[in-house]
Amino acid sequence: MTVLPPIEEKARYVERMFAQIAPGYDRVNRVMTFGLDQGWRRRVVEYVAPPVGGRSLDVGTGTGDFLPELAAWSRDGLAVGVDFTLPMMVAGQPKLDALGARSSHFVGGDALCLPFPDQTFDAITTGFVMRNVTDIRQAFAEMHRVARPGAMVACLEVARPRNPVIRLGHRLYFEGVVPWIGQLLGGDRRAYTYLPQSARAFPSPDRLADLMREAGWNYVAYRLYGLGAVAIHVGAKT
Numbered sequence: 001m002t003v004l005p006p007i008e009e010k011a012r013y014v015e016r017m018f019a020q021i022a023p024g025y026d027r028v029n030r031v032m033t034f035g036l037d038q039g040w041r042r043r044v045v046e047y048v049a050p051p052v053g054g055r056s057l058d059v060g061t062g063t064g065d066f067l068p069e070l071a072a073w074s075r076d077g078l079a080v081g082v083d084f085t086l087p088m089m090v091a092g093q094p095k096l097d098a099l100g101a102r103s104s105h106f107v108g109g110d111a112l113c114l115p116f117p118d119q120t121f122d123a124i125t126t127g128f129v130m131r132n133v134t135d136i137r138q139a140f141a142e143m144h145r146v147a148r149p150g151a152m153v154a155c156l157e158v159a160r161p162r163n164p165v166i167r168l169g170h171r172l173y174f175e176g177v178v179p180w181i182g183q184l185l186g187g188d189r190r191a192y193t194y195l196p197q198s199a200r201a202f203p204s205p206d207r208l209a210d211l212m213r214e215a216g217w218n219y220v221a222y223r224l225y226g227l228g229a230v231a232i233h234v235g236a237k238t
């Protein structure tokens with residue numbers, strides 16, 4: 001049975017879902033990915049290489065898992081996480097407090113209409129967000145608008161392994177086990193049923209690369225990680 005909402009209800013559905021799972025979100029992520037998710041995020045930040053003193057942006061930041069790494073790279077610069085689900089950012093606030101950095105901030109806002117002027121950021125990241133937006137091309141176009149010339153974007157998202165055996169194992173795990181992990185550790189089976197279903201409906205890595213190009217990004221390329229279960233796409237604003 002599908003739990004995917006109709007497109008016109010998707011944004012509201014997504015916001016409500018993440019508000020509900022916010023307190024257990026990080027815990028479920030670590031368990032569900034066997035602790036690999038933080039390594040993938042570090043790799044994403046390496047790809048965009050925020051310059052010292054520069055400004056970086058994480059779109060759909062959730063609990064702000066990218067922000068400590070972005071802040072570490074830009075040191076006395078600025079790291080901003082934008083999201084439209086307030087409880088996710090509230091759950092992540094202790095991470096920013098622990099940084100003790102005045103230069104990391106959460107901002108409420110929509111990825112499809114970012115609340116920043118043109119050419120503001122030197123580096124842009126986004127992780128596990130594009131599956132949830134109603135218009136992927138528009139989200140990448142907004143990132144392109146707020147990027148300075150020379151800035152890089154990197155996008156971490158789920159993918160479906162190409163090897164048929166791994167693909168089958170991945171499907172059994174993702175569709176059979178993950179919802180139960182979500183129920184046990186996050187208290188919400190439905191949200192973790194949405195996850196594999198939204199992943200199935202998500203464009204292939206090649207198609208996602210095309211959408212980035214159509215949104216204005218140049219030198220778009222991607223690499224697969226986690227036996228092909230996730231992809232990191234990168235692009236540059238020239």
Ligand SMILES: C[S@@+](CC[C@H](N)C(=O)[O-])C[C@H]1O[C@@H](n2cnc3c(N)ncnc32)[C@H](O)[C@@H]1O
Nearest residue numbers: 018060061062083084085088110111127128132
């Ligand atoms: C799966 S979480 C990912 C959080 C974080 N990026 C990470 O790596 O863990 C997806 C996040 O995207 C946010 N999101 C989805 N659509 C959005 C939109 N249109 N504008 C802003 N945030 C959005 C959700 O609120 C949620 O916090």
